[in-house]
Every structure is written in structure tokens, then in C-alpha cells.
Amino acid sequence: MFLAALLLLTVALLSILVLDGIKKDQRTQYETFLAQQARTANLYFIQLSLGEPFVMPEEYLLNGGNELAEELDRVIGQLVVLYDKNGKKTGESVEKSESGDMETALFFALQNKTAYQTEEDSLYYFAPLVAGGEQIGVIRLYYSLSKNLDFIQNIRALFFYIGAGVFVCSFLLGYLYFNSFANGILKLKSMTDRIRSGRYDIETLPRKDELGTLGEGIYDMSRQIVKTIGDMEAEQQKLTLAVDKLSRLEQQQKQFIGNITHEFKTPLTSMNAYLDLLEMYPDDTELRGRAQVNIRQEAHRLYEMVDKVLQLSALEKYDFEYSMEEIDIKQIILRVCGNLKGKLDKFEIQLETDLTQAFIEADRENLVIILVNILDNSIKYNRPQGQIRIKNYIDSANVLIEISDTGIGIPAEAASKIFEPFYTVDKNRSRQKGGAGLGLALVKKLVESQGGTIDLAETGPEGSTFRLTFPLAESKVYNNEN
Numbered sequence: 001m002f003l004a005a006l007l008l009l010t011v012a013l014l015s016i017l018v019l020d021g022i023k024k025d026q027r028t029q030y031e032t033f034l035a036q037q038a039r040t041a042n043l044y045f046i047q048l049s050l051g052e053p054f055v056m057p058e059e060y061l062l063n064g065g066n067e068l069a070e071e072l073d074r075v076i077g078q079l080v081v082l083y084d085k086n087g088k089k090t091g092e093s094v095e096k097s098e099s100g101d102m103e104t105a106l107f108f109a110l111q112n113k114t115a116y117q118t119e120e121d122s123l124y125y126f127a128p129l130v131a132g133g134e135q136i137g138v139i140r141l142y143y144s145l146s147k148n149l150d151f152i153q154n155i156r157a158l159f160f161y162i163g164a165g166v167f168v169c170s171f172l173l174g175y176l177y178f179n180s181f182a183n184g185i186l187k188l189k190s191m192t193d194r195i196r197s198g199r200y201d202i203e204t205l206p207r208k209d210e211l212g213t214l215g216e217g218i219y220d221m222s223r224q225i226v227k228t229i230g231d232m233e234a235e236q237q238k239l240t241l242a243v244d245k246l247s248r249l250e251q252q253q254k255q256f257i258g259n260i261t262h263e264f265k266t267p268l269t270s271m272n273a274y275l276d277l278l279e280m281y282p283d284d285t286e287l288r289g290r291a292q293v294n295i296r297q298e299a300h301r302l303y304e305m306v307d308k309v310l311q312l313s314a315l316e317k318y319d320f321e322y323s324m325e326e327i328d329i330k331q332i333i334l335r336v337c338g339n340l341k342g343k344l345d346k347f348e349i350q351l352e353t354d355l356t357q358a359f360i361e362a363d364r365e366n367l368v369i370i371l372v373n374i375l376d377n378s379i380k381y382n383r384p385q386g387q388i389r390i391k392n393y394i395d396s397a398n399v400l401i402e403i404s405d406t407g408i409g410i411p412a413e414a415a416s417k418i419f420e421p422f423y424t425v426d427k428n429r430s431r432q433k434g435g436a437g438l439g440l441a442l443v444k445k446l447v448e449s450q451g452g453t454i455d456l457a458e459t460g461p462e463g464s465t466f467r468l469t470f471p472l473a474e475s476k477v478y479n480n481e482n
């Protein structure tokens with residue numbers, strides 16, 4: 001509206017100025033024209049009066065009457081009215097009724113001045129009639145302004161239509177333009193409102209102007225906020241996990257220390273008891289024999305326990321630098337089996353192998369500890385004259401090792417717990433065998449630190465099968481021969 005009103009005002013001002021200019025121009029034109037006509041009429045009058053040598057120009061004017069006026073009219077083509085120097089009408093070319101009062105203009109003309117008066121579309125031009133350097137009367141010319149007024153009327157109408165057209169067009173264009181801007185601003189507002197309420201799934205503003213650029217900026221900002229929030233949430237999640245893990249570790253640590261204290265105390269109490277008895281009955285040979293066996297057994301168990309606890313706690317505490325190398329699984333299994341030959345023979349256990357050459361990336365010493373512990377359990381929990389079978393094979397990118405025995409098996413409810421530190425299925429039996437539930441916990445940690453996994457593949461009254469999985473060393477070419 002403002003734009004349209006502004007343009008309308010401009011057109012109105014322009015029209016006033018133009019019309020005023022036209023009017024002034026018209027006035028100058030008809031003033032010049034009528035002055036020229038009056039001069040011509042005056043000259044012609046003098047010429048006519050000279051034709052009458054014995055009549056004075058004043059008399060000639062008085063006597064000329066309507067005929068003189070008609071004569072002048074014929075020459076200049078203008079209606080003519082003549083007055084004497086007293087302002088009395090002496091003749092006129094056409095009788096015409098005059099509505100207005102001409103006294104003032106006539107009065108001026110009688111003072112030897114030029115004056116004119118307009119009435120509607122008529123202009124009455126008064127000029128002094130001069131002869132021999134003296135004013136003898138007044139000549140009045142009639143000029144029709146109708147053409148001039150029509151022209152001005154047409155121009156005014158033209159301006160009116162132009163003004164109306166400009167107003168309507170500028171209003172429409174302005175409306176469309178500002179409406180599109182207002183829509184853009186409203187969309188931007190709804191975008192920011194959405195962000196303020198925590199919803200960042202906004203769309204860009206499909207515009208190519210400054211509002212579009214602003215919209216893009218807001219969109220990018222929302223993406224950045226989403227990313228930052230995502231990062232923060234991920235960090236928070238990591239932190240929560242780390243805190244959980246820490247508190248779990250702390251809990252495990254406490255439990256671990258509690259278990260160690262208990263497990264260490266039991267053999268020491270038993271050894272102390274035997275030492276007290278020996279002090280009391282130094283001559284009892286039977287007691288001495290029993291004490292010897294018991295103290296040796298408990299000392300051995302203590303030694304084993306200290307060894308494993310140290311290894312386990314070292315794993316818990318330090319980030320080991322393993323000396324990783326490519327190891328042929330077949331070779332290392334055969335080596336461990338060779339070391340355990342004495343024990344196998346002692347318990348009359350038969351060992352069967354089905355091995356294939358396969359290379360993995362691992363720490364050699366850790367691999368030996370892993371295999372020794374599993375095989376040691378297979379011997380410990382086997383039946384007399386039982387069997388142990390070791391098999392390895394390659395499956396896609398992994399090497400799998402399966403160690404099966406014909407032992408007592410593991411109850412289903414214990415299967416998930418045997419890898420926890422100090423967990424034993426049967427405390428007494430483990431103690432008799434010199435174990436404290438640390439072997440498999442150590443094995444699991446070592447296997448995982450080599451990038452592998454361990455699980456109890458099968459168990460039952462006929463025996464158990466443990467399965468180890470390690471990723472194949474990439475650089476080697478394998479063959480599946482034993």
C-alpha cells in the first residue's frame with residue numbers, strides 16, 4: 001500500500017507540474033498570438049482611417065460602428081468589439097451576449113494597458129487602440145479556449161488513468177513481492193522455533209536470495225548442533241560405560257582379593273595344623289608321613305596359586321607389550337604335548353592328535369600357557385586310562401583348535417562360570433588336584449589378548465570339548481596336511 005501510495009503521489013505531483021507547464025505554455029502562446037492580432041488590427045484601423053483624410057481617427061472609430069468591427073474581424077479572423085476612449089462600445093463584428101463583468105479589464109485597457117479576462121472557455125482580450133501616438137479607444141478580441149481546455153482535460157484524464165494503473169500494478173507487484181518475503185521470514189521463524197523446542201529435523205529454504213542464504217545458515221547450524229549433540233551423547237555413553245567398567249573392575253578386584261585371602265589361608269591353616277600336631281607328637285611316624293604328603297600337596301598348590309595370581313594380576317594391571325610373531329599352531333601343540341608326556345603317562349591317558357599346519361599371530365609364551373592350562377585340566381578331570389584328542393582346522397579366516405577329553409564333564413549350570421576367577425565346580429576335588437579356579441580365567445584373558453576366543457563347545461558325562469579360535473596370519477599360505 002505504501003509503495004502504491006508513493007507512486008500515486010509521484011504521478012499526481014508529476015501531473016500537477018506537467019499541467020501547470022502546459023497551461024503556462026498555452027498562455028504564453030495565446031498572449032503572444034492575441035498581442036500580434038491586436039497590433040495587426042490596430043495597423044489596419046490606422047490604414048482605414050487614413051483612407052478618410054478629413055476624418056479624425058477618433059471620429060472614424062465612433063462612426064465606423066459594426067461595419068468597422070466586421071472589417072477588422074475579416075482581416076484578423078477574430079471577433080472584434082470596439083470601444084471609444086470613454087469605454088463606450090462603438091461597434092462589434094458579431095452580436096454576442098456577455099455574461100460576465102468586463103469593467104476591470106476595460107478599465108485597464110483604457111489606461112493604455114493590455115488586459116484580458118476569461119470566462120469558462122472564452123477569453124476576452126483588451127488592447128488599447130492607438131493612432132498618431134495617442135490612445136483613441138480599445139479593441140477587444142475574442143479567443144476561444146475550448147481547444148486548450150480540451151487538451152488539458154485529455155492530459156489530466158491520461159494522468160488519471162496512468163495513476164490508477166500505476167497504483168493497481170504497484171499494489172499487486174508490491175503485494176506479491178512482499179508476500180513472498182514475508183512467507184520466507186515466516187518459514188525462517190518456524191525453523192528457529194523448531195530448533196528452540198529441541199527439534200532439529202528442519203529443511204532448507206528453497207530460495208536463491210538472502211533469505212535462502214540465511215535459511216541455509218540456519219540449516220547448517222542445526223546439522224552442526226545435531227552432530228555436536230550426537231558426539232556429546234557418544235562421549236557420555238563412553239564415559240558411562242567406562243565408569244560402569246571401572247566400578248565392575250573395582251568390585252571384581254575386591255572379590256578377587258577376598259578370594260585370594262581365603263584360598264591362601266586354607267592351605268596355610270592345614271599346614272599349620274600338621275606342624276602343631278608334629279610338635280605335640282614328634283614320635284608318631286604315621287602322622288609324620290601324612291603331614292609330609294599334606295604339606296607337600298598344599299605347598300605345591302600354594303606355589304601354583306601364587307604363580308597364576310601373579311600372572312592374572314599382571315594382566316589386569318598392565319597393558320602388556322606382547323612379542324607377537326607368526327606361529328605354526330601344529331608345531332606349538334606338538335611341543336606342549338611333548339612337555340606334558342610325563343603327566344599323561346602317569347595317569348595313563350592316551351593322546352590323539354589331528355593337526356594341520358596353520359599360522360597365527362600370537363605371543364609364543366602366552367600360547368604355551370593357554371595350551372598347558374587346558375591340557376592340564378583335561379588330564380586332571382579325566383578318568384583313569386582316559387583319552388585326550390586335539391584337533392585343529394581352518395575355517396574361513398580363522399584357525400580353530402578343539403581339545404576334547406573323556407573326563408567327568410561340567411554341569412550345565414556351571415558352564416558359564418568356569419572362566420571366572422576362583423570358580424570351581426567342586427572345591428574339594430579341585431583342591432585335591434591342586435587347583436583354585438584360576439586356570440581358565442587366566443586362559444580366557446590370554447586368549448582374548450591375542451585376539452582370539454575360547455568357549456566350552458561340548459560337555460557331558462562322556463567328557464568335554466574346549467574350542468579356541470584365532471584369526472589366521474594373513475601373510476602365510478596354508479596347506480591342510482598334517
Ligand code: ADP
Pocket residue numbers: 377378381382405407408409410418419423424425426430434435436437438439440441464
Ligand atoms: P582349577 O584350577 O580349579 O582347575 P580352572 O579355572 O582351570 O580351575 O577350571 C575351573 C573349573 O572348571 C574347575 O574347577 C573344573 O571343575 C572345571 N573344569 C575345567 N576344565 C575341565 C575339564 N576338562 N573337565 C571337567 N571339568 C573341568
